Amino acid sequence: xxxxxxxxxxxxxxxxxxxxxxxxxxxxxxxxxxxxxxxxxxxxxxxxxxxxxxxxxxxxxxxxxxxxxxxxxxxxxxxxxxxxxxxxxxxxxxxxxxxxxxxxxxxxxxxxxxxxxxxxxxxxxxxxxxxxxxxxxxxxxxxxxxxxxxxxxxxxxxxxxxxxxxxxxxxxxxxxxxxxxxxxxxxxxxxxxxxxxxxxxxxxxxxxxxxxxxxxxxxxxxxxxxxxxxxxxxxxxxxxxxxxxxxxxxxxxxxxxxxxxxxxxxxxxxxxxxxxxxxxxxxxxxxxxxxxxxxxxxxxxxxxxxxxxxxxxxxxxxxxxxxxxxxxxxxxxxxxxxxxxxxxxxxxxxxxxxxxxxxxxxxxxxxxxxxxxxxxxxxxxxxxxxxxxxxxxxxxxxxxxxxxxxxxxxxxxxxxxxxxxxxxxxxxxxxxxxxxxxxxxxxxxxxxxxxxxxxxxxxxxxxxxxxxxxxxxxxxxxxxxxxxxxxxxxxxxxxxxxxxxxxxxxxxxxxxxxxxxxxxxxxxxxxxxxxxxxxxxxxxxxxxxxxxxxxxxxxxxxxxxxxxxxxxxxxxxxxxxxxxxxxxxxxxxxxxxxxxxxxxxxxxxxxxxxxxxxxxxxxxxxxxxxxxxxxxxxxxxxxxxxxxxxxxxxxxxxxxxxxxxxxxxxxxxxxxxxxxxxxxxxxxxxxxxxxxxxxxxxxxxxxxxxxxxxxxxxxxxxxxxxxxxxxxxxxxxxxxxxxxxxxxxxxxxxxxxxxxxxxxxxxxxxxxxxxxxxxxxxxxxxxxxxxxxx
Numbered sequence: 001x002x003x004x005x006x007x008x009x010x011x012x013x014x015x016x017x018x019x020x021x022x023x024x025x026x027x028x029x030x031x032x033x034x035x036x037x038x039x040x041x042x043x044x045x046x047x048x049x050x051x052x053x054x055x056x057x058x059x060x061x062x063x064x065x066x067x068x069x070x071x072x073x074x075x076x077x078x079x080x081x082x083x084x085x086x087x088x089x090x091x092x093x094x095x096x097x098x099x100x101x102x103x104x105x106x107x108x109x110x111x112x113x114x115x116x117x118x119x120x121x122x123x124x125x126x127x128x129x130x131x132x133x134x135x136x137x138x139x140x141x142x143x144x145x146x147x148x149x150x151x152x153x154x155x156x157x158x159x160x161x162x163x164x165x166x167x168x169x170x171x172x173x174x175x176x177x178x179x180x181x182x183x184x185x186x187x188x189x190x191x192x193x194x195x196x197x198x199x200x201x202x203x204x205x206x207x208x209x210x211x212x213x214x215x216x217x218x219x220x221x222x223x224x225x226x227x228x229x230x231x232x233x234x235x236x237x238x239x240x241x242x243x244x245x246x247x248x249x250x251x252x253x254x255x256x257x258x259x260x261x262x263x264x265x266x267x268x269x270x271x272x273x274x275x276x277x278x279x280x281x282x283x284x285x286x287x288x289x290x291x292x293x294x295x296x297x298x299x300x301x302x303x304x305x306x307x308x309x310x311x312x313x314x315x316x317x318x319x320x321x322x323x324x325x326x327x328x329x330x331x332x333x334x335x336x337x338x339x340x341x342x343x344x345x346x347x348x349x350x351x352x353x354x355x356x357x358x359x360x361x362x363x364x365x366x367x368x369x370x371x372x373x374x375x376x377x378x379x380x381x382x383x384x385x386x387x388x389x390x391x392x393x394x395x396x397x398x399x400x401x402x403x404x405x406x407x408x409x410x411x412x413x414x415x416x417x418x419x420x421x422x423x424x425x426x427x428x429x430x431x432x433x434x435x436x437x438x439x440x441x442x443x444x445x446x447x448x449x450x451x452x453x454x455x456x457x458x459x460x461x462x463x464x465x466x467x468x469x470x471x472x473x474x475x476x477x478x479x480x481x482x483x484x485x486x487x488x489x490x491x492x493x494x495x496x497x498x499x500x501x502x503x504x505x506x507x508x509x510x511x512x513x514x515x516x517x518x519x520x521x522x523x524x525x526x527x528x529x530x531x532x533x534x535x536x537x538x539x540x541x542x543x544x545x546x547x548x549x550x551x552x553x554x555x556x557x558x559x560x561x562x563x564x565x566x567x568x569x570x571x572x573x574x575x576x577x578x579x580x581x582x583x584x585x586x587x588x589x590x591x592x593x594x595x596x597x598x599x600x601x602x603x604x605x606x607x608x609x610x611x612x613x614x615x616x617x618x619x620x621x622x623x624x625x626x627x628x629x630x631x632x633x634x635x636x637x638x639x640x641x642x643x644x645x646x647x648x649x650x651x652x653x654x655x656x657x658x659x660x661x662x663x664x665x666x667x668x669x670x671x672x673x674x675x676x677x678x679x680x681x682x683x684x685x686x687x688x689x690x691x692x693x694x695x696x697x698x699x700x701x702x703x704x705x706x707x708x709x710x711x712x713x714x715x716x717x718x719x720x721x722x723x724x725x726x727x728x729x730x731x732x733x734x735x736x737x738x739x740x741x742x743x744x745x746x747x748x749x750x751x752x753x754x755x756x757x758x759x760x761x762x763x764x765x766x767x768x769x770x771x772x773x774x775x776x777x778x779x780x781x782x783x784x785x786x787x788x789x790x
Contacts, residue, residue, distance in 0.1 A: 024512070024516060025509065025512055028508065028512055031508040031511075031512075032504070032505055032508050032509075034508075035503075035504040035505065035507050035508045036500075036501060036504035036505060037504070038504065039500040039501065039503045039504030039507075040497065040500050040501065040504065042500060043496050043497050043499070043500035046491065046496065047491060047493055047496055047497075049121055049122055050491050051122060051124070051240045052240060052488030052490070052491065053238050053239060053240050053488055053489055053490045054238070054239065054240070054242040054245070054484050054485050054487075054488055054489060055236060055237075055238050055484070055485045055489045056236070056237050056238075056239065056242055056245035056246050056248075056249055056482050056483065056484045056485075057234060057235065057236050057249075057480070057482065057483060057485075058234075058235045058249040058250065058253065058478070058480060058481060058482040058483070059226065059232060059233070059234050059235070059478075059479040059480040060232070060233050060235070060253055060256075060476040060477065060478055060479060061231060061232050061233075061476065061477040061478075061479050062089065062092050062231040062232075062233060062475065062476055063231075063473070063474075063475055063476070063477060089225070089231055092233070093223050093224075093225070093233065095256065095259075096221075096223045096233065096235070096252065096256060097218055097221060097223055099214060099218065101252065101255055101256060101259060102214045102217050102218050102221075102252075103210070103214055104255045104259075105217070105248060105251045105252050105255055106210060106213050106214055106217065108251055108255070109247055109248065109251055110133070110134075110135060110136075111213050111217070111248070112136060112207060112208055112209075112210055112213055113133075113134045113135075113136070113205060113206070113207055114205070114206045114208070115127070115130060115203045115204070115205055115206075116203060116204040116205075116206065117203060117204075118204055123204065125240060125241050125244075126203070126241075127241050127243050127244040127247075128243050129190075129193055130190055130193065130203070131154050131189070131190050131193045131194050131201040131203075132152060132154055132160065132174070132187055132188065132189050132190055132194075132201075132203075133187070133188050133190065134150075134152070134185055134186075134187050134205055134207075135185060135186050135187075135188065136183055136184070136185050136207070137177060137183070137184040137185065137186060139183055139184050144181070144182035144183060145182055145183070145207050145208060145209050146164060146165075146180070146182055146207055147165070147166070147182075148164060148165025148166055149164075149165045149204050149205065149206055150162065150163070150164055150165075150204070150205040150206075150207070151163040151164075151165075151169075151202060151203075151204055151205070152187060152202065152203055152205055153201060153202035153203075154189060154194055154201050155171065156194075157174075157189055157191060157194050157195075158173060158174055158189075159171055159172065159173055159174065160172060160173075160174060160187060160189075162178070162187075172187070174187055174188055174189045175187075175188060183207075185207075217248070220237055220238065220239070221235065221236070221237050221248075221249075221252070222234075222235070222236045222237070223235055224236075232479060233476075235249050235252065235253075235482075237249055238489060238490070242484035242485075245482070245484070246481075246482040246483070246484060247482075248482075249482035250481060250482050253476060253478060256475070256476055257474040257475055257476055260474070260475035260476070261474065261475070264475075271461075271465050272462065272465045272466065275458050275461055275462045275465060276462065278458055279455070279458050279459070279462065282454055282455045282458060283455065286452060286455055289444065289447045292444055319420060319423055319424045320424070322420055323417065323420045323421070323424065326413055326416050326417045326420060327417065329409075329413050330410065330413045330414065330417065333406055333409050333410045333413065334410070336349075336350070336406055337403070337406050337407075337410070340399070340402065340403055340406070345395065345396070345399065346371065346375070347371075348368045348371055348372075349364050349367055349368060349402070350364075363398065363401060363402050363405065364402065366398060367395065367398045367399065367402060370391055370394055370395045370398065371395060373391060374388060374391040374392065374395065377391070520734050520735055520736070521730070521731050521732060521733065521734060521735065522728055522729075522730055522731075522733045522734075522735055522738065522757070523730055523731060523761075523764050524730065524757075524760065524764035525537050525540055525757055525760075527735065527738075528728065528738065528755055528757065531735075531738055532738060532742065532755060533742045533745075533746075535726075535741065535742065535745055535753050535754065535755055536570075536574065536754050536755070537754070537755045537756075537757065538567055538570035538571055538574060538725070538754040538755065538756060539563060539564070539566055539567030539570055539756045539757070540563055540566075540756075540757045540760045541560070541563050541564070541567075541598070541601075541602060541605075541756065541757065541758045541759065541760065542559045542560060542563055542759075542760055542761075542762065543730070543759045543760060543761045543762070544560065544759075548560065550601065550605075550632060551604060551605060551608060551632060551662075552564055552605050552608045552609055552612070554612070554663075560605070561609070564605050564606060564608075564609040565609060567606060567609070567756065568606070568609050568610055568613065570754075571588070571723065571725075571754075574723065574752075574754060575722065575723060584692075584695040584696050585616075585694070585695045585696070585697070585698045585699045585700055585701055586695070586699070586700050586701070586722045586723070587691050587694075587695050587701045587703065587720055587721050587722045587723075588606070588700060588701065588702050588703065588721070588722065588723055588724075588725060589622075589703045589705050589714065589717075589718060589721035589723070589724045589725065590602055590603035590606065590702065590703065590704055590705065590724075590725045590727060590756075591705045591706070591707065591708050591714045591718075591724060591725070591726060591727065591750075592707050592708070592726065592727040592728070592729075592733075593707060593708060593709045593726075593728075593733065593737045593740050593741065594707050594709060594710060594733075594737070595626070595707050595710065596729070596732060597707075597727050597728060597729040597732060597733055597758060598727055598729050598758035598759060599704060599705070599707075599727040600623070600628040600629055600631065600632065600704050601632065601758065602725065602727050602756055602758060603619065603702050603703070603704040603725075604619065604629070604632040604633075604704070606702055606725070607619040607666055607700070607702040608663050608666060610699075610700045610702070611660075611663050611664065611665040611666040612663075612665075614665065615665065615699040615700055616665050616667075616697075616698045616699045616700075617665060617666050617667070617698060617699065617700045617701075617702060618657065618666075618667040618668070618669060618694055618697070618698045618700075618701050618702070619660075619666065619667070619668050619669070619702050619704065620641075620642065620669045620694065620701060620702065620703045620704065621641060621642060621668075621669065621670045621671035621672075621704050622642060622671065622703045622704055622705045622706070622713070622714075622717070623671060623704055623705055623706040623713075624642055624643050624671045624672065624674065624675060624678050624681070624706075624713070625674065625678050625706055625711060625713065626674075626706070627670070627671035627674070628704070629668075629670060629671065629704055630670070633668065637658050637668060637670060638656075638658060638670065639670055639672060639673070640656055640670065640672050640673070641656045641669045641670035641671055641672040642656070642669060642670070642671050642672050642690070643671060643672030643673050643674070643675050643681065644656060644672045644673070645672075645686065645690055646681045646682075646684060646686050646687060646690070647675070647681070649686070652693075653669075653690065653693045653694060653697070656669050656670070656672075657669055658670070667698070669694070678706075678711070678713055679711075679712055679713060679716065682713050682716045682717050683716055687716075687717055687720070688720055691703075691717075691720040692720075703721070705717070705718075708726075708740070708741070708744065708750065709737070709740050714750075715744070715749050715750070718749065718750050718751055719751065721751050721752070722751075722752065723751070723752045723754060724750050724751055724752055724753045724754070725754055725755075725756050726741045726750070726753050726754065726755050726756065727756050727758050728755060728756070728757050728758065729757075729758045729759045730757055730758065730759050730760045730761065730764065731759060731761070732759065741753055741755075
């Protein structure tokens with residue numbers, strides 16, 4: 001079945017696109033396999049030589065201090081001193097992660113010193129069953145650390161060898177203080193271990209800075225609330241040595257409880273001392289107040305004068321009420337006066353203000369009536385109207401009367417107020433006549449009650465404080481002691497292997513994706529089918545190797561020969577639709593967009609393939625600007641040809657035809673001398689005569705023309721073509737250049753265009769490597785497929 005040009009429905013194109021995208025990656029399947037194998041190998045080596053880490057967990061319950069413990073001045077909480085309450089739960093979390101507490105753990109467990117057992121690939125830290133222990137002695141003048149590791153090997157139960165990195169090995173005795181520039185240390189033996197195993201006990205010792213160890217430990221320990229409504233704290237620490245992590249968490253809890261107990265005892269002792277000192281002062285003050293009370297009553301013979309004082313108070317209340325009423329009347333009169341003085345003569349006066357004067361309300365009402373009457377007259381007359389003038393006089397007189405009345409009322413009210421003030425002063429004097437000694441007696445009684453209540457309260461709190469000093473409980477109850485996870489938490493084997501698998505697939509995918517994304521070259525016929533419009537594809541020419549022949553040979557069964565036979569067959573089907581009544585030969589133009597796309601290569605092999613079928617064929621070199629036909633003609637031919645025919649009017653086509661020396665039924669017409677005016681030569685009438693004469697003599701006229709986009713030559717003579725083979729070179733022609741032949745075909749500048757895809761790699765040949773035209777060819781090896789060209 002021949003590879004004929006076809007039109008594809010839209011749905012088929014869409015399906016083809018999805019398939020092509022998969023094939024674009026699947027053709028590199030060896031890279032994916034290699035990537036996965038390398039990633040899994042790397043993951044295995046990482047898991048094999050990475051020190052595993054374990055998660056150690058401990059759980060504690062923070063007790064309610066308000067119910068059973070005495071914190072700072074908690075004895076006085078029932079007095080309303082809320083600011084002196086115990087630390088809340090968040091503060092306890094911060095205390096557990098505090099630097100001071102962590103420093104105590106580091107000192108207690110000697111965490112500045114770490115021990116390693118050296119191995120062939122990795123070193124393992126050891127913590128238990130050590131044959132010796134290194135302790136740092138506090139030396140304030142020396143606070144450094146050694147510049148390298150210490151190698152210690154017990155030689156016996158009394159001696160050991162010490163080698164500092166970069167120095168010579170020395171022998172010392174256990175328990176002997178060793179002083180260095182950076183500090184002083186003591187090495188003590190573990191006899192139980194040395195007696196069991198006296199050989200191969202050498203360890204590498206690392207001494208770290210204390211602040212660095214504390215900082216690392218604080219960052220590593222996590223303290224979180226287990227649930228929202230509880231006071232349970234979960235402590236976690238991830239470490240490659242689970243035994244060491246367990247000891248750290250247990251010691252942290254121990255130090256936390258000891259610190260809390262010390263705080264409680266210190267607060268209780270301070271509180272007891274404070275209460276005792278206050279009791280001594282209150283006792284003395286209470287005795288003094290009680291004695292003074294007895295003496296005061298005896299000397300002043302006090303009686304009950306409460307009833308008499310109540311009567312005076314009732315009289316004072318009545319007079320205060322009358323004074324308030326008078327003050328209110330004065331305030332109303334002042335308000336009315338201000339309103340009249342500051343207001344306009346045309347404004348109405350407020351009525352019913354409560355001014356207590358006979359006839360005053362009537363005057364206000366009469367005044368307001370006159371104002372309203374005048375305003376009504378002014379709506380239909382002017383100020384000169386006699387009636388208006390009369391009303392104005394009445395209003396002015398009445399306004400003066402009102403002001404005088406208010407002045408009289410105010411004077412009367414002021415007199416009444418003065419009289420009431422005099423009466424009030426008299427009553428106040430009577431009240432003040434109540435014996436001042438009775439007031440002093442009440443003050444003495446009040447002081448006695450306060451001192452007595454405070455005395456009893458301090459006695460109670462003293463007993464409570466004494467009890468709290470006798471019984472001190474830990475602040476944190478251990479719910480779960482430190483325990484380690486059954487398996488390592490890092491590295492996670494399944495996650496590492498899965499990540500390696502994904503990475504092994506992802507890296508080749510990304511490389512191929514970026515390569516495809518940045519690729520701007522046409523690679524296969526599928527891209528042309530999707531973007532080439534209605535222009536058919538009549539053939540694909542394979543990529544040649546360095547040793548492959550460039551021209552089709554006689555009885556040639558190579559893939560190159562088969563591809564041109566398919567091209568020849570597709571051309572025959574294509575030209576059936578353009579069959580004319582005349583029996584003249586077909587003129588086939590071969591062109592391209594730019595130089596280097598293989599149009600001369602295609603035209604030469606097409607001419608040979610047509611000649612092999614028995615047809616009479618002539619190959620014309622119509623690229624007279626840059627002739628390339630001689631590259632494929634390895635014998636000596638006359639160079640004269642097309643240019644000479646166009647220049648010399650008396651010459652004929654037969655004068656420049658040359659029979660091929662390598663192929664029967666094939667004639668050549670070379671391009672000739674390069675002219676200075678190629679475009680003008682092609683515009684002559686003789687150009688048409690040239691192709692007409694050749695078509696009359698030969699079955700096929702294969703014309704190798706100039707690139708269409710670079711020069712105008714091909715566009716000038718394309719009207720003489722029966723079909724135009726437009727050559728595209730895979731891996732060379734840019735995708736954006738495909739728009740040029742499509743546009744030229746639409747505007748009829750190029751006739752009957754058909755695409756030929758040249759230099760197609762085997763991976764992209766046909767519809768992929770699976771269905772490529774490789775019949776009779778040697779199969780590619782695995783490495784050729786994996787590293788072959790695109």
